[in-house]
Amino acid sequence: MVGNRRTYPARGDRRVHITYRPETLREALSLMKESGKEKRVKPFAGGTDLMVRHRGWHGTTSGFPSDILFLDRIDELKCCGFYDKEYHIGAACTLAEVEQDDRAPSILKEAITLMAAPALRNRGTLAGNICNASPAGDTLPPLFILDARITLIRQGGSRTIPIEDFITGPGETVLGDDELLAEIRIPITEYTHLCYRKVGTRKANALSKLSFAALAGIEGGEIRDIRIALGAVAPRIVRDREIEASLQGKAFDEIDLRGTLEAYGKLICPIDDQRSTAAYRKQVALNLIENFITRDIREDIQSKE
C-alpha cells in the first residue's frame, strides 16, 4: 500500500542538498564552470562509489559535502559507437551497456563481466571507474593496453589525452575543476593473443587483489606487438613501454625471460592490505607475466607449427 507519506527534514547536522540533473551538456558545463575552484558541485555518474563513500547511517540522507550534478540524463554523454576507427564510450554509458555492446573491445567486456554483479553494472560507469583512479580499478589494465584516450570537456574547449597521462596517482587525475570526462576513445587494435585475469577472494562483488591484462600480435613466430598491464600491484597501473619494446621483433628463443621478469619485478611494489599481502601479489603478478609469454603465446604457436 502506498500511504504513510512523511517528509523527512534534513537532520540537524546535515545540510539540505542541492542537486542538478540537466538534460544537456551545455547546462552541465556551465554548472561546472560556476563550481570552479571551490569544487562546489560534484559530478555523479552511477554513484556506486560516491554513495558508499558518503554513506549516511540507516535512514539518513547520504552525507555529501557538496552539491551534486547528475550526469545520467545527458544524451550527449550516452552514445557508444565507432567514429574514425575509434570506439567511443560516452561518460554516462553504464558498464552493462558496454558489456552488452558487440562492438566493444572483447578484453574490456571481459573485465567488466567480472566486475561486481549485474545490479552494480546496471548503474556504474566506465568513466566513474576511471575518475576514481583506484590502482585496483578493474577496467584500467585493459584500457591501458588498448591505448585508450580520454576526452575532457569544459565550457569553451576540450582536450583528449592518453589514459596513462590522465591518472597521476591513487585517486588522482588531471581532471580540472571545471572539467567533465566526456568520453573514452579506444583505437582498433590488432592482436593474435589476449589474456585477462582478475585475482580476487570471491567472484562477485569483491575488489581485486590484482588484475592482469595482456595482448600480443605474433607474426611468423616473431613478436610484432606485446602489451602488458597490471592493476593493484603499485600506486599506479603498471605498463612499461620500454620492456615491451625490448621484446618486440624477437622470436621466442631470443627472449631474455629472466631479465624481463626482473625488470617487471622492479616496477611491482604492492602493499599489504586487508585484501592480500604484498608478497602474494608480486609472486602472482610475475607468474601471470611468465605464463602469458611462455604458455599463452609460445605453446599456442608451437601447437600450430
Next chain:
Amino acid sequence: MKVRFSLNGKEISVDVDSLRRLLDVIREDLGLTAIKEGCGEGECGACSVLIDGKIVNSCLVPIAQVGGAQVLTPEGLKGTPRGKCIVDGFTEAGSVQCGFCTPGMLMAAEAILTKNPNPTEAEIREGLSGNLCRCTGYDMIVRGIEIAAEKGEGLW
C-alpha cells in the same frame, strides 16, 4: 525536492531531500517494507528493485535520480503472473529459510528470466551473484528459478 515516479505501476510524488536513498523512501516514507537493508553498500542485494526493468541496489540510488522512472518492488512483482510464478517456484523448491534475502532474490529472479526465459544454471548463478543468502546455500534458490522457468512458459 519533489520527485515524481511510478511505483509498482502507480504514479506517485514524494517531497524529500534529493539525496535520500530510494531504499529509505520506499521503506520509511512509503511503508513498503519487503526490501531490506543488509549492507547499505551494494554488496548483498537485499535492497534490490527494478528501475525501468533493470535490477539495481536501492541503497545506492538517490531519490532524485528516480524522477520519471518506473520502479518495481517485490510488492508490485508479487501481484503479476510472473511474480506469482516465481513465488510458486520458490515455494516448491523450498528456497526460503529465514527469508531476509528472499525479496531481493525474487527481484533477481525476475531480472534473470526477463533477460533469458530459459536460463542455464550458470546464467542463473551469475544473475544471483549480487544477492547474498546466509541460509540456503543457493541451490534451492537456483532450483526455484528453474521451476519458475519451466512452469512459466510464455510469461517472459
